[in-house]
Amino acid sequence: MMKRTLIRAFVAIVLTATVSACGENRKSDSGTDGKLQSKAQINEVEVITLKREDFKRQLLSNGQLRATKKSSLMFGTTGRIERINVRNGQRISQGTAIASIERPDLVIAKESAEIAVQKAELDFTDFLIGQGYHAGDTASVPEELLATARLKSGLTSAKNSLEKAKYDISGTVITAPFSGRIADLSLHAFDQYSGTDPLCTIVDDSVLDVEFTVMESEYSFLSTGLNIIVQPFADLQKSYSGTIIDINPLVDSKGQITVRAQVRNDGSLLDGMNVRVTVERSIKNQLVVPRSAVVIRDNLDVLFTYTDDGKAHWTYVNILHSNGDSYAVEGNSGRNAVLNEGDRVIISGNLNLADQSEVVIIGE
Helix, strand or coil, rough: CHHHHHHHHHHHHHHHHHHHHHHHHHHCCCHHCCCCCCCCCCCEEEECCCCEEEEEEEEEEEEEEEEEEEEEECCCCEEEEECCCCCCCCEEEEEEEEEEEEEEHCCCHHHHHHHHHHHHHHHHHHHHHHCCCCCCCCCCCCCHHHHHHHHHHHHHHHHHHHHHHHHHHCCCCEECCEEEEEECCCCCCEEECCCCCCCCCEEEEEEEEEEEEEEEEHHCCCCCCEEEEEEECCCCCCCCCEEEEEEECCCCCEEEEEEEEEEECCCCCCCCEEEEEEEEEEEEEEEEEEHHHHHEEECCCEEEEECCEEEEEEEEECCCEEECCCEEECCCCCHCCCCCCEEEEECCCCCCCCCCEEEEECCC
């Protein structure tokens, strides 16, 4: 009996302690010190004042650079290369002797032709003297008699042979037809030149053509004189300004039109480089916003305007034109949206905004 009484007392003590602990926990949870504090979210944004300005509409394409002057250079004869005076990449002036071939037989032929001319001139003079005219005085000789004298003396034929010998000699030397840089030079001095391939190429790349294509639907966007921006794929951080110089008035089998522009080279561009081409045309009196200002809501384009009550206002817009960093926009009339010059447009911090969201402008 006593044992049963002790057990009942122990259970009562345990229950009392548990109830007391639970009461303290509930008190702690509901007390001021343990209460979870909720903090209102602050939407920080940046804004711009909307104004009308010229919008640079852009058309993008890929193209390739071509030197405005480029020529493959060959000797006019065959033989052993005597001398090469240039190297690949070297810039030379017009008329510079690039290389020569050793042809002593052509030198002898030219000397023989010169002697033949001298002999023919003597025979020509003797013939005129025999006709009663003074040596060296051909002004008073009838033209028919002069023609006969040239024919009988062989002077005309001898002079032709001399010109041919000079021409053959000139083929042993390559000179630069214009100023430029040497490329594709692979032979060396004392190599045998067969005459089937060019010795080298000279490239004038001070000004480069840019050839690119556009779809026929974009033909109306183009005109000669339009500015372009060229960026080599090898270094897209660099850009060069150019101008469209001609537009091929034919559409190819792929529905494309070939356009050619020119760009001045600062020495970094190479013939054959692949480039990105951006054609720009200004459209006047547009409401222009950064691309970051426009977000998607309900599968439609939306931007948020800011008013002095500190709230963001949801405004549906139509995108009229776009380029790499901006949009030209107007209010979406189908949604009764209006956008005016002077409106303050939110351009950052707008990804999670809703209509009437409270916002704080950064920097003000």
